[in-house]
Amino acid sequence: MTDSRTDAHACPPAAGPRRTLPLWRADGGPHGSRSWATCFYRCGNACDKPEPNRTDNPHVQDVITTALRRRAVLGGAAAGVGTVVLGGLGSAAAAGTPEGRGGGHGHGNGHGRGDRVSTDGFRPVAPNTDDAVTVPPGYTSAVVAAWGDAVLPGAPRFDVHRQTPESAAQQFGYNNDYVGVLPLGRSSALLVCNHEYTNEEIMFPAGAYSADEQRRIALASHGMSVLRIEKGRRGGWSASRDRRTYNRRITGETPFAVDGPAAGSARLRTSADPSGRTILGTLNNCAGGTTPWGTVLSGEENVNQYFGTAGEIPADRAEAFERYGISAEGERGWHLTWDRFDVAKEPNEPNRFGWIVEIDPYDRDAAPVKHTMLGRFKHEGANVQLAHDGRAVVYMGDDERGDYLYRFVSAERMRRGNSRWARRHNQQLLTRGTLSVARLSGDGTADGEWDGTGEWVPLTSDRESFVPGWSVVDVLVDTRLAADTVAPTRMDRPEDVEPNPVNGRVYAALTNNSNRGTAYPTDEANPLASSKVRPELGAPLEDATGNRNGYVLELEPGRDRTSSRFTWRLFLVCGDPEAPETYFGGFPKDQVSPISCPDNVAFDSVGNLWVSTDGNALGSHDGIFRVPVAGRSRGKVEQFLTVPIGAEACGPLITDGDQHVWLAVQHPGEGGTFAAPTSLWPHTDRFPRPAVVVTWKR
Helix, strand or coil, X not given: CCCCCCCCCCCCCCCCCCCCCCCCCCCCCCCCCCCHHHHHHHHCCHHHCCCCCCCCCCEHHHHHHHHHHHHHHHCHHHHCCCCCCCCCCCCCCCCCCHHHCCCCCCCCCCCCCCCCCCCCCCCCCCCCCCCCCECCCCEEEEEXXXXXXXXXXXXXXXXXXXXXXXXXXXXXXXXXXXXXXEECXXXXXXXXXXXXXXXXXXXXXXXXXXXHHHHHHHHHHCEEEEEEEEECCCCCEEECCCCCCCCEEECCCCEEEEECCCCCCHHHCCCCCCCCCEEECCCCEEEEEECCCCCEEEEECCHHHHCECCCCCCHHHHHHHHHCCXXXXXXXXXXXXXXXXXCCCCCCHHHHCCCEEEECCCCCCCCCEEEHHHCCCCXXXXXXXXXXXXXXXXXXXXXXEEECEEEEEEEEEXXXXXXXXXXXXXXXXXXXXXXXXXXXXXXXXCCCCCEEEEEEEEEEECCCECCCCCCHHHHHHCHHHHHHCCCCCEEEXXXXXXXXXXXXXEEEEECCECCECCCECCCCCCCCCCCCCCHHHCCCCCCCXXXXXXXXXXXXXXXXXXXXXXXXXXXXECECXXXXXXXXXXXXXXXXXXXXXXXXXXXXXXXXXXXXXXCCCCCCCCEEEEECCCHHHCCCCEEEEECCCCCEEEEEEEECXXXXXXXXXXXXXXXXXXXXXXXXXXXXXXXXXCEEEEEEEC
């Protein structure tokens, strides 16, 4: 990797043999390559706890097992289907961004010239455990922004031994996740990034800070960053010296406006905010999306871990708290520092987190907003597709084992143009409309495909609840419980759900479910019952069960994109290509890269799917993969890069006429400590620093 960063405290990479991670427990474990620290700090060890969804609603695995049983029966006939040419349904074209600067899914500024990663051939990166961002020959990468870098004017120089809440609120936060790049001009743009969570084990030197100080710094290190960046002469990007015009830090204490039907309701009121209309901060922001009107959506995910109490859970909240994973223990102990995180003292405070938030990166003075109309659950992110009549269609996943896929359709249409009037209208699109949840069914016909049909079951509009006995506000605040009553399909950790702007189809990353084969039965027709891997990919797991490698669903939303009916098919069944259960869109399995645990998805200008992974269960580090969705190469998975020790690949994003691939390298070195790090990436200090990276062809 080529890294253009400089630092007074820089040190060379650690000498010695290549480091490796303890990838699995002796019994296989549920976490893949994730360290114990990632599971604890990121989601409060959700996989080790009972699944919050205790309903008898059908599970997606039942549907997929039926579809794949047909595949087994059809045998060679089904296998001969090969590739499918996807019909062009038009582009979800973006309009209405400032100064006509594009927008849509964050694909950057203009088409550029030169090599395009969308169509260029590259030598796939082999599975590895290097402490580096490893890219194909001919490509290079560089860090654009890392934890502690200055964001606001006057921000102090980062010093890991002199961190304060005040300095953290002016610097690039910790554990960057979502990456958005919004254009400003030919050679400048705005980088928007989430800061999902903190890991105190590797953030703080032992004994240097009290527990209370660590919590206060951590709260300031959550949230989002907006930075102006500039394109260099040699192809890379770097932070601009102009920090005044657009740069912004949103933290766990930034005031948010609340809109939609639940705004001002009794369910959102607290002693500090009796109006229920102003919420301090955003937490555990995972993925997101760039809207066609030039704003950024961000999903609040594992917010349950920030709440606890030394007292007792209020009896009238016990059912809802259990469904959302909130317990008295409070893994992070924040209730010991702030009363608002103590659920016995402020039982409504948890209701103020778990939303989709929207920010306008072009207006640093505009208050960020929490949209109650999009429902409250563990949002991975939100992505917008425009219906043919101009209404906004938003897709969302609830990232928990056994939870659901959601869709929102706005009541109003997007208005074109860049006027202040049009932008104000468009930023209200997510306040009125209809929220629905997905129910999938297998297609019982022997049509040679592994597919089915689906239905969007309405939960509520902004004016009328469709759940008997539930008010609109209650459906939106307790969305999981409301959805349980209408028998949607339980999914295996639905994470990123994004529409493809070229073919109009929607792709959902279903990361994994380690309880497949225990809590959920399997049989010989179920392709996801094992996780056997070749020795060269890592220690074999001959007896492990569970959907450890995940899959990608491809949904056809219908011609007008607002229909209540859709069709679906399996696009990828991930894992070792030599494993019999894997499937890669019909492409020959001996010609693809191994892929495990899809997390986020993105698209380039010709509609190729790009997949980032989290928790690779095949013995390699996580990475980013390119996968064509059409033509003779449909399903050809090729690994474009891998990330360092302990890290997760977040993003990805393809910009500048497909010349640049962006990613967030999250939690490098997780599993180690500040005193004994397992990674030193990006090799600028004697401890790891999460960072945003851009890759391009030399």
